Amino acid sequence: APRTFWTVGLVQFFCWAAFLYMWTYTPGAIADTVWGTTDTNSEAYQTAGNWVGVLFTVQAVGSVLWAVVIPRFKSHKTVYVLSLLLGAAGFISTLFVTDQYVLFISFLLIGCAWAAMLALPFTILTNSISGKNMGTYLGLFNGTICVPQICAAALGGLILPLLGGHQVNMLVLGGVLLVAGALSVGLVKETYAEKEN
Template identity: 45%
Template sequence: MLAAVQSIAAVVWSYVLAKLPNNHHKLGYSLSLVIGAVGFLSIFFIHSQSMLVVSYIFVGMAWASMNTYPLTMITNALNGEHMGTYLGLFNGSICLPQIVASLASFALFPLLGGLQENMFILAGIIMALGALSVGFIKETYKE
């Protein structure tokens, strides 16, 4: 049930994000990452299983934006020439950090006390830093 609720929230949030005009993409992306950071951090403090649904809805909202905005921003910046090459390189810039993070988690987990809650706190902090870093993106788009 939790996955279904999270998926529905992600789909609804994706629809909201799709309706934002081009000049508000960075704001929508940053806000979504902040919402996801709150979701991850709240997992540490919530002890009711039914209230955890809200945390995971927030994480799903961030997930929806992470699947939408980076690709939208890069395709808006391209003129069509060599688009496949650029999108392939962009895909590599997504996959390689995921592999590194997965491998690093084997070292991080024991360093964080072997508690999953601490991993969620780290995820929330890193997602909040990601939200701040969105401000450094130079976005181009056609009016």
């Protein structure tokens, strides 16, 4: 596999681990920080869980809006780094937000990272490989989506107690992982393979 496969795969590792933690820990995190409860049987916790659906919708809207902006950048790497850093800010901000509506800002920013994750890795990779090998490499590249989530899921239960047992700290960790992903973009060297007919 070309070097680009492995370096973009490293970025993917950090990003998909971060989003696994978001999907897993957002309900408990905002129940604690916004509704002030960790009691999973309480009405407030259920309300928080319902609100997560709204927040994930806001994230999707942010993703669509940012997807319109991404092509305006000449450098894939520049917009990749910017997108991941915006997402990191969204993740980390959840630690400080106590208003359910202010969380819209956090999840709009997270949507920026999501848009970049869905588009840029495959764009950078397909530019670097020839038509002859593209199907094989793209198939293998899907492993850079599932492997990090498997690792994150396996380690999450061990990490949570180390972070004080507060689920919002797992979202902060997700932000840190996105920063690591943004830094890893610096290792990616964009190449353009000669395409075969």
